[in-house]
Amino acid sequence: MKNRKRRNDIILAAGLIAAASVAALVMYLAAKPGDYALVTVGGKEWGKYPLDRDADVVISTEYGENRLVIKDGVAFVTEADCPDKLCVRQHSVKNGGEAIVCLPNKMTVRIVSDKDIVDIAG
Amino acid sequence: MRKEKRKLMSPRTLCFLGMAACASMMLSYAESFIPFGLPGLKPGLANIFTVFILYRIGAPYAFAVSLVRCCLTALLFGNAVSLWYSLAGAALSLAVMLLLKQTSAFSPLGVSIAGGVCHNAAQLAVAVAVTGVREIVWYIPLLALGGTVAGVIVGAAAGIMLKKLEKFKIK
Structure with a gap:
């Protein structure tokens, strides 16, 4: 029971960090100097x-x-x-x-x- | 008949809630002096009390303490605009935390991570609504990351508090 919760916590945190990293990477790669x-x-x-x-x-x-x-x-x-x-x-x-x-x-x-x-x- | 009338809360609970509101207000205030590199990026230590109250006393009390904290912080240290930011952040994060707590799939740590991210998401939405600038969405990755880190800090602290005060009678 406790382990299941701990596992879910880690999945949640890892998922959020992964999503944020991917979004940041996409934004970084798409960036071009403006005018x-x-x-x-x-x-x-x-x-x-x-x-x-x-x-x-x-x-x-x-x-x-x-x-x-x-x-x-x-x-x-x-x-x-x-x-x-x-x-x-x-x-x-x-x-x-x-x-x-x-x-x-x-x-x-x-x-x-x-x-x-x-x-x-x- | 008169005996059946239930008390809303015991003096003990009332004292604790008042203390929690005050302490969380001071935490929000103290936090505002520490620069974390980006606007909106802060640990949100006041949430420690919200998570604690959510688990130990009950959701309505957590909502009440959050509301009091937001209003007092805005009144003493902020302005009308900052009130909307903190209210939106507190309301959404608390609502999501309550939902996740009901599923009992997560420990207080996971619940507070979701709360941290939702807090930032709500503030971002208010920022877009207030300024009408869609470019703020550029901050989404950073705020999601910041919300996760903040949630871990807050969740860990709340977890310790829940454990240490396990035998402390609040109700």
């Missing part, structure tokens, strides 16, 4: 910045302020006025589909490539 950092606020487009040009923008909206820096082809957030600063702590992004999200300020930075511009939702 633009698309900034959205509250789900609407706020601005678009090419990754091949260094930039330093303050995204100031009714929800709050975030500072986006693009340097050497990667985008990251250096400052935020939200309480948790999770967007600052997140890793920099450069591959298509990757995103930095600041939930309190409803701000997101997503990386898109030229072909995605037509179909952003894709």
Whole structure:
């Protein structure tokens, strides 16, 4: 009885880890460097910045302020006025589909490539 | 007739639940200071009490303590948005844990692993709903992995607590 439960526990944990690993691997292999950092606020487009040009923008909206820096082809957030600063702590992004999200300020930075511009939702 | 009226809980249970709510609140708070590299990635130590209460006292009490903990944490240290995140996470994880416990196919460890993953899944769903950004699904593998690890930590701790307090009278 106890062993059966222990076995089920291990199957559950192993299954979850395997599923996560496979998903991560697929996402990693499918990743291609993007071309633009698309900034959205509250789900609407706020601005678009090419990754091949260094930039330093303050995204100031009714929800709050975030500072986006693009340097050497990667985008990251250096400052935020939200309480948790999770967007600052997140890793920099450069591959298509990757995103930095600041939930309190409803701000997101997503990386898109030229072909995605037509179909952003894709 | 009056004698038949059942008490909702004994003073002993009430004391324990209050203490559990307080301790789990402090655990959530203390946890928020430790960076774990990624947003939403944390062990969720407060869940130790949820699992313990689920096994030792009963599901309604586990729901009540979780609700109190979420509201107090949001009120003292968070905001209206963080309340929705923690409520969604707590509700889904507790519901799934209750279901798995009823099947008796898993030990508290497995139950808490499922709880950890479901907690993260619910928060992810809220994040997508709040921001409307579907790219957050990129975090699914990491959050699933994080939820599993968190579930193991919480489940192991809850298991020790269940064992150590086996003879402790709560009800």
